[in-house]
Amino acid sequence: MSSNWALSLQQVSKCYHLFERPQDRLKQFLFGRWKRYEKSFWAVQDVTINVDHGEVIGIIGRNGAGKSTLLQLICGTLTPTSGTVAVNGRVAALLELGAGFNPDFTGKENIFLNAAILGLSQKEIEERYEEIVEFSGIREFIDQPVKTYSSGMYVRLAFSVAINVDPDILIIDEALSVGDGIFARKSFDKIMAMKEAGKTILFCSHSMYQIESICNRVIWLEKGRVREIGPPPPIVSRYEISLASSKESEPQSLHTGNHGGDTDLPRIRSIILSADGIQGRELAVRSRKSNLLIEMTYDAPSHLPTPTIAIGITSSDGRTVCSAGNLNDQVFSPRDEDGKVRIKLEFPAIPLLKGEYTISAFLLCERGLHIYEQALDVGKLYVSQHDLEQGLVSIPHRWIKTLETVES
Ligand SMILES: Nc1ncnc2c1ncn2[C@@H]1O[C@H](COP(=O)(O)OP(=O)(O)OP(=O)(O)O)[C@@H](O)[C@H]1O
DSSP, X not given: OOTTEEEEEEEEEEEEEEESSHHHHHHHHHHTTTOOOEEEEEXXXXXXXXXXXXXXXXXXXXXXXXXXXXXXXXXXXXXXSEEEEEEOSOEEEEOSTTXXXXXXXXXXXXXXXXXXXXXXXXXXXXXXXXXXXXXXXXXXXXXXXXXXXOHHHHHHHXXXXXXXXXXSEEEEESOTTOSSHHHHHHHHHHHHHHHHTTOEEXXXXXXXXXXXXXXXXXXXXXXXXXXXXXXHHHHHHHHHHHHHHSSSOOOOSOOOOOOTTOSSSOEEEEEEEEETTEEOSEEEEETTTOOEEEEEEEEOOTTSOOOEEEEEEEETTSOEEEEEETTTTTOOOOBOTTSEEEEEEEETTOOBOSEEEEXXXXXXXXXXXXXXXXXXXXXXXXXXXXXXXXXXBOOOOOOOOOOOOOOO
């Protein structure tokens, strides 16, 4: 193990005992010595992972693959059936909603309780209390019992405590979109600041975009076991192929744009598609001939840096064929006096081959990481072609003839 280690899991497994009928639980208790009424289910099996401080690790896998169970084993809210979990540093976790809160306590009492569980002294908590309340944005409710909170308020408080106790290791269960609207953006910035400060972060997500943009390593879990572990791009790509090749589709997208009533957040206003001068949400286009034009307008409130926008094109089996983002291409359009940005994207002689394709738009922060809004399925393309080239896209290519030998 390196001297800089943050986490070490050695052959960790977690087994649940399942009973088909409620009465089987009692029978197992009474007669279990003679007959088994329970079935064993291994939610996590034989997982060995070593993580160094400063690493950002993404955990991916289908629903039920064991991601949440693994995170809970690391946090210590679950104990492994076998194997060892060692943690080197203070761990703050955002697991399911409000885990760790006592519903009868007020917000304030829960801050003290939670921060104490995370290892802060009374004095340290008092010093940070103000910051925690300020960040949560729920000051007026802080003396109310948390059972009266909405789920959004719960998440705000939990996130605010977790982020402000100065953890060495932050564990987040599918919660990068914590809270809503402005809070989501604020908390995302905090997570990125922690990454930049060299903290260790583990999070599970169904968003491959976020995994690829934030993590330096990814763990792919399948049926409780580590299928692959390593750098994100090749693993994400193989994972996406595996999802696409099995019929059950998974939620692949990032969280939907959730404004939570915030009206002063960036928002897509319009997306207009046209091909060869014809406008429409559904367009017939000719492969390698039609010019596809996408005109986008979005609100860019002046209190935030100008957002960026990206377009993704997916094939009918849900795979992303290509994407184009103005940040990636370093093309920026100014905000006009109404606080709107208008930008056009052109795909000249569109190289898609025959088939049906879906167009989606994503409005992102200035760094292209936090998603303000996604508009899935803003348009459909029906591509036709007259030749027999196969596949999804025609990539530029050329043939080189060998020299002809001329016989004299
Ligand atoms: N308390 C429990 N008792 C029995 N089975 C459980 C329990 N908790 C989880 N499981 C099972 O363990 C498996 C792994 O669950 P887990 O929640 O870790 O998966 P996940 O990868 O996080 O899934 P998702 O992406 O849907 O959140 C699932 O089949 C789940 O039904």
